[in-house]
Amino acid sequence: MSLLHRWLWPVLLAPCLAAGQGTTVKTDQVRAELVAHAPEGVGSGKPLKLGLLIRHAPGWHTYWLNPGDSGQATTLRWELPAGTSAGAIEWPTPERLRVGPLVNYGYEGTLLLPVPVAVAPGFAASSLEVRLQAEWLVCKVQCLPQSGEFRLSVPAGASTASHAEQFERALAMKPRPLPDGSVRARVDARALALDVDGLPASLHGKEVRFFAGDAGVIDHAGAIAQRWEGERLHLRVPLSPQRSGSPATMLAVVADPAATSAGAELRFAVNGWPPLAELSSPVPPAPTAAATPLIATLALAFLGGLLLNLMPCVFPVLSLKVLGFAGHAHDRRQLVAGGFAYSVGVVLSFLGLAAAMLAFRAAGDSLGWGFQLQSPVFVAALALLFALIGLNLIGVFELPGLLPGSLSAVRARHPVLDHGLTGVLAVAIASPCTTPFMGAALGAALALPATQALAVFAALGAGMAAPYLAAALWPGLARRLPQPGAWMARFRTAMAFPMFATVIWLVWVLGQQTGIDAAAALLGLLLAIAFALWLFGTAGRGRGARTAVAVVAVAIVATAAAWSWSALRAEPERTAAAADARPTSTTWQPWSTDALARARADGRPVFVDFTAAWCITCQINKRATLSNAEVLQAFHANDVLLLRADWTRGDPQITEALHGLGRSGVPVYAFYAPGAAAPQLLSEILTVSEIRAAMSARAARTARSEPEATSPRLP
Amino acid sequence: MMKTWIRTTTFAAGLVGATAAFAQAAVGQLAPAFSATDAAGKPVSLADFKGKHVVLEWVNPGCPYVQKHYNSGNMPATQKAAVAKGAVWLTINSTARDSSDYKPPAELAAWIRGKQGAPTATVMDEDGRIGRTYGARVTPHMYIVDPQGKLVYAGAIDSKASANPADVATATNYITQGIGEVTSGKPLSQATTRAYGCSIKYASAG
Numbered sequence: 001m002s003l004l005h006r007w008l009w010p011v012l013l014a015p016c017l018a019a020g021q022g023t024t025v026k027t028d029q030v031r032a033e034l035v036a037h038a039p040e041g042v043g044s045g046k047p048l049k050l051g052l053l054i055r056h057a058p059g060w061h062t063y064w065l066n067p068g069d070s071g072q073a074t075t076l077r078w079e080l081p082a083g084t085s086a087g088a089i090e091w092p093t094p095e096r097l098r099v100g101p102l103v104n105y106g107y108e109g110t111l112l113l114p115v116p117v118a119v120a121p122g123f124a125a126s127s128l129e130v131r132l133q134a135e136w137l138v139c140k141v142q143c144l145p146q147s148g149e150f151r152l153s154v155p156a157g158a159s160t161a162s163h164a165e166q167f168e169r170a171l172a173m174k175p176r177p178l179p180d181g182s183v184r185a186r187v188d189a190r191a192l193a194l195d196v197d198g199l200p201a202s203l204h205g206k207e208v209r210f211f212a213g214d215a216g217v218i219d220h221a222g223a224i225a226q227r228w229e230g231e232r233l234h235l236r237v238p239l240s241p242q243r244s245g246s247p248a249t250m251l252a253v254v255a256d257p258a259a260t261s262a263g264a265e266l267r268f269a270v271n272g273w274p275p276l277a278e279l280s281s282p283v284p285p286a287p288t289a290a291a292t293p294l295i296a297t298l299a300l301a302f303l304g305g306l307l308l309n310l311m312p313c314v315f316p317v318l319s320l321k322v323l324g325f326a327g328h329a330h331d332r333r334q335l336v337a338g339g340f341a342y343s344v345g346v347v348l349s350f351l352g353l354a355a356a357m358l359a360f361r362a363a364g365d366s367l368g369w370g371f372q373l374q375s376p377v378f379v380a381a382l383a384l385l386f387a388l389i390g391l392n393l394i395g396v397f398e399l400p401g402l403l404p405g406s407l408s409a410v411r412a413r414h415p416v417l418d419h420g421l422t423g424v425l426a427v428a429i430a431s432p433c434t435t436p437f438m439g440a441a442l443g444a445a446l447a448l449p450a451t452q453a454l455a456v457f458a459a460l461g462a463g464m465a466a467p468y469l470a471a472a473l474w475p476g477l478a479r480r481l482p483q484p485g486a487w488m489a490r491f492r493t494a495m496a497f498p499m500f501a502t503v504i505w506l507v508w509v510l511g512q513q514t515g516i517d518a519a520a521a522l523l524g525l526l527l528a529i530a531f532a533l534w535l536f537g538t539a540g541r542g543r544g545a546r547t548a549v550a551v552v553a554v555a556i557v558a559t560a561a562a563w564s565w566s567a568l569r570a571e572p573e574r575t576a577a578a579a580d581a582r583p584t585s586t587t588w589q590p591w592s593t594d595a596l597a598r599a600r601a602d603g604r605p606v607f608v609d610f611t612a613a614w615c616i617t618c619q620i621n622k623r624a625t626l627s628n629a630e631v632l633q634a635f636h637a638n639d640v641l642l643l644r645a646d647w648t649r650g651d652p653q654i655t656e657a658l659h660g661l662g663r664s665g666v667p668v669y670a671f672y673a674p675g676a677a678a679p680q681l682l683s684e685i686l687t688v689s690e691i692r693a694a695m696s697a698r699a700a701r702t703a704r705s706e707p708e709a710t711s712p713r714l715p
Numbered sequence: 716m717m718k719t720w721i722r723t724t725t726f727a728a729g730l731v732g733a734t735a736a737f738a739q740a741a742v743g744q745l746a747p748a749f750s751a752t753d754a755a756g757k758p759v760s761l762a763d764f765k766g767k768h769v770v771l772e773w774v775n776p777g778c779p780y781v782q783k784h785y786n787s788g789n790m791p792a793t794q795k796a797a798v799a800k801g802a803v804w805l806t807i808n809s810t811a812r813d814s815s816d817y818k819p820p821a822e823l824a825a826w827i828r829g830k831q832g833a834p835t836a837t838v839m840d841e842d843g844r845i846g847r848t849y850g851a852r853v854t855p856h857m858y859i860v861d862p863q864g865k866l867v868y869a870g871a872i873d874s875k876a877s878a879n880p881a882d883v884a885t886a887t888n889y890i891t892q893g894i895g896e897v898t899s900g901k902p903l904s905q906a907t908t909r910a911y912g913c914s915i916k917y918a919s920a921g
Binding site for chain 2: 101104137142143145242245601
């Protein structure tokens with residue numbers, strides 16, 4: 001069967017094939033001719049070009065390198081004497097051809113496809129014998145695949161320039177390569193964004209044509225957004241929803257739509273392609289949070305900072321500050337100085353964190369608040385810090401005994417510096433607690449220019465420091481604090497327990513991130529450090545004994561650290577990373593853009609819980625509100641799909657989704673009502689009544705829009 | 716600053732609008748539902764085949780690339796192999812009535828039968844609504860929908876983009892490969908490829 005057709009093939013195409021083996025092939029649609037340009041004859045080092053000159057019948061066209069939505073590029077197969085080689089086709093700038101809803105890249109009218117030829121040094125024949133096998137697809141509405149075999153003899157000793165004009169015109173229409181580094185490309189799920197410098201002045205300010213050289217990547221018929229910024233052109237080229245490739249380097253041509261002059265050839269690297277076939281999730285409209293005026297954002301940030309003081313992971317440390325106030329209540333000046341130093345420490349730390357985040361943002365990383373906690377090493381270090389504080393509070397070791405004499409002296413002599421450092425410590429401890437208001441303020445800050453973002457963080461710091469500064473400034477407040485006494489020692493010891501509770505939580509977070517090995521390694525390291533500190537704290541007064549104990553303690557800690565390091569650095573198991581997303585019951589399913597899109601296409605309401613293991617507010621909401629029987633009942637009654645997006649390790653897709661919602665941290669609770677353009681965002685401290693209200697609003701809305709929602713959605 | 720934001724937002728909104736105007740089906744997402752009539756005049760809906768794999772094939776007997784795959788026996792063989800594995804095969808005609816390539820339903824069905832073609836149904840889509848929704852650009856353009864109604868493949872029939880039937884023997888048939896993979900529970904090794912062929916002769920009014 002297939003053999004028969006193999007034989008039939010040339011027969012079918014017979015009318016399209018070359019009648020003989022000359023320089024010209026004629027069909028009803030094209031006249032194709034093999035031509036040469038050798039103005040100085042043929043020899044090594046002399047300019048020589050060969051080419052296929054195609055004259056299309058009116059309305060017919062052949063295709064460019066990338067034919068676009070359909071069609072096929074013309075191919076040339078050369079047979080040349082040994083030592084002589086033909087280069088690639090120097091494609092002239094193509095035209096954009098519309099065919100119904102489709103777009104092709106190709107040529108109409110007269111077209112020359114030139115090819116540079118290099119002749120071997122020893123070339124001595126009287127003529128260059130050229131054979132060409134060419135295939136092209138010619139289309140008007142119908143398409144015809146055609147091919148031809150061509151022969152040409154180019155004299156070596158005489159000038160061949162009868163087609164000089166065509167070769168010159170083809171050269172003039174050859175896109176000019178831009179210098180390296182002229183193009184910066186970024187890609188997201190829907191489009192390829194290009195910043196192009198160095199385009200010819202003739203194009204400046206004009207609306208340009210964009211031709212992608214790679215097939216199967218862009219949506220050829222899609223509208224390309226373009227904007228000139230001085231001499232720089234910004235382009236956003238929509239990707240094909242059925243994209244079939246992720247080329248590491250791309251070729252494109254940018255040209256004048258009038259096509260009277262050659263365009264510019266762009267070559268650029270593209271990194272960070274989204275995986276194939278996971279494109280085009282419905283994007284909610286731009287967040288309205290971005291429109292919040294700066295003053296309101298600053299006020300929210302200040303309020304958020306105030307609330308940070310009440311967070312369980314901050315309160316114990318701040319209680320220590322209270323103890324400090326009690327101790328210094330007699331010295332007004334020192335109290336005020338301490339209050340200010342503390343405030344400066346807090347604000348500077350927030351600014352430092354903000355600067356780090358902005359630096360990362362500038363580097364192109366998409367980060368969000370709490371990003372520090374996505375690093376297992378940072379979590380481990382934090383656990384270590386809390387354990388040390390706890391051990392100190394409980395009296396295992398005393399800082400003055402531990403610190404070298406000179407440093408203790410500095411601390412004693414510079415209580416102001418000491419206060420500043422306490423402020424820094426308070427911020428380090430507060431970072432896991434994303435309180436309400438902070439989500440919105442930080443989301444806005446991420447989208448703001450650097451100076452305003454820094455102002456927001458400074459406001460946050462000021463809010464956090466405010467109560468203590470106030471207590472320091474108005475001694476009336478400080479004097480109301482309890483008098484120092486024996487109760488302080490007990491209080492101090494009691495405060496160690498929340499510290500250890502925090503350590504437990506951090507170990508759990510680390511376990512979620514990296515696995516049980518890392519959690520065990522961290523616990524081992526904590527034990528070694530506790531033991532070393534105990535040895536040190538209980539060592540005798542003798543100099544020799546203390547040195548010996550110090551050596552042993554350092555050795556223990558070093559061994560434990562070396563042992564645990566690899567486990568802490570280990571790559572997470574995928575399953576472990578998804579632990580929080582793993583459905584604890586069948587009701588919650590892991591979030592993905594795909595799952596969300598599918599449910600929305602089905603017209604199902606969706607509730608998304610953006611969460612992370614290290615986010616306390618998230619965990620509280622999860623245990624209290626989201627597990628509430630009444631809430632579950634409401635979800636069930638409305639057939640709500642429950643999706644959980646676990647950000648414990650900073651999944652970039654989730655980061656993007658959060659940015660899409662105008663947030664940069666968790667928790668975020670998004671409710672997608674069927675047919676609604678944008679999700680409804682619920683508050684970070686989630687209440688049962690709020691969810692019920694969202695559900696009943698939805699019920700009212702669907703009752704009204706039901707007929708529309710069920711009608712077919714074909715255009 | 717705010718101005719930049721407004722400008723950027725407008726820029727972005729323009730883009731979203733432009734792309735939405737020609738929204739296409741995407742692999743990994745729900746395949747757009749459709750209802751139409753087949754060449755025998757009976758109603759056909761994608762929803763009728765929930766629970767089965769469905770292959771969609773865009774056809775135009777006037778297109779040399781379609782002829783390549785029918786005359787070589789490749790398309791009929793691919794259809795029979797897929798149906799034998801429990802899949803449903805819908806051959807879709809989106810050629811407009813006023814196109815010179817247009818064949819009325821009975822003639823189209825007769826042409827396919829004459830080539831030993833064996834699709835489950837031949838779907839008439841003369842107004843091009845199904846084709847446009849799927850983003851079908853060429854004949855033959857191929858799609859696979861999974862039993863849950865999700866689009867799992869979009870692209871070419873095989874790996875050699877040519878009109879030469881001799882290439883069929885050496886090309887990788889993406890549909891045979893894909894149906895083999897999905898029916899044995901494996902993920903597709905190629906979920907999107909570049910479809911090649913003649914442009915679909917769509918009716919001018921969308």
